[in-house]
Amino acid sequence: TQLLEQSPQFLSIQEGENLTVYCNSSSVFSSLQWYRQEPGEGPVLLVTVVTGGEVKKLKRLTFQFGDARKDSSLHITAAQPGDTGLYLCALWAAGNKLTFGGGTRVLVKP
Amino acid sequence: DVKVTQSSRYLVKRTGEKVFLECVQDMDHENMFWYRQDPGLGLRLIYFSYDVKMKEKGDIPEGYSVSREKKERFSLILESASTNQTSMYLCASSLGGGPNTGELFFGEGSRLTVL
Numbered sequence: 143t144q145l146l147e148q149s150p151q152f153l154s155i156q157e158g159e160n161l162t163v164y165c166n167s168s169s170v171f172s173s174l175q176w177y178r179q180e181p182g183e184g185p186v187l188l189v190t191v192v193t194g195g196e197v198k199k200l201k202r203l204t205f206q207f208g209d210a211r212k213d214s215s216l217h218i219t220a221a222q223p224g225d226t227g228l229y230l231c232a233l234w235a236a237g238n239k240l241t242f243g244g245g246t247r248v249l250v251k252p
Numbered sequence: 253d254v255k256v257t258q259s260s261r262y263l264v265k266r267t268g269e270k271v272f273l274e275c276v277q278d279m280d281h282e283n284m285f286w287y288r289q290d291p292g293l294g295l296r297l298i299y300f301s302y303d304v305k306m307k308e309k310g311d312i313p314e315g316y317s318v319s320r321e322k323k324e325r326f327s328l329i330l331e332s333a334s335t336n337q338t339s340m341y342l343c344a345s346s347l348g349g350g351p352n353t354g355e356l357f358f359g360e361g362s363r364l365t366v367l
Contacts, residue, residue: 151292175355184256184342184358185295230294238302239310240285240356242294 145169146231146243154249158220163246165231166213172234174214176205179228179245188216221250255279258343258359265366271330273362275343282347284326285356286310286318289340298341301326333366340364 147166155161165174173192177185189198191207191214198205202225204217218225226249232242259274277284283302287295287310297310299318307318315337319327326345330337340363344356 146294148294177356182360184344184360185356186358187355190355232295238283238308239297239300241297241311242287244292244294 145235145241146233148229148231148243148246150246151244152247152249154251155221157222157250157252159250160217160219161221161248162215162217163229163248164213164215165243167233168212170211172211174207175232175240176214176216177230177232177242179230181227185228185230218248221248223250223252226250256343256345256357256359258341258362260362261360263362263364265333265364267334267366269333269366271333271364271366273328273330273341273343273364275326275328275359276324277326277345277357278324279345279347279357280323281345281357282323283345283354284320285344285346286316286326286328287342287344288312289342289361295342298328330364333364335366338364338366 149164175190176188179185189205194211195209196207202219206215228245230245235241256277285300286298289295301307301320317329340361342361343359346354346356
């Protein structure tokens, strides 16, 4: 079983719609990162959330870290085709290892 | 501009062949990582290194080895490739420091097919 579970695995929406992806763990974690990977590229860091209850905004993307520090969500408002990609959450586990969830593949159709 | 460069974007090898995947970073980062990426499984850590000539096993090291002779270069070696090693391989680097720190910078990936 994975340390981080992401849902849904795949999401297909029309341009202009909103979407939310989730990242959950059975363990408390001290910080969490979100990456986006576009086709043919490596993942790129979007944000790091550190404090329970924290909300961070990056243009149309809103990241939330759960109060209990066991879950996080990414909400995209008015999605655009450029938001298409694989969204990955990750956390630093024991032994200085960055561990990733399975990812949510998002397709935004024009 | 920061850069992690992987030597081959696409490789096709035969079962039993020895495979070398090379990765170079130009950011003077201490830490370097090799992941493999498979659909639905996200990225799984194979090996990482926090200094020259140092290496640590990740979550799935079996069938792989690594070499870090210079700070900027981290090589992944498949001693005897098998079909279940067909995958996308991603190299990454990060600044030094303890756990819970830092951003990983990734290369574009090397897609390996083992026939």
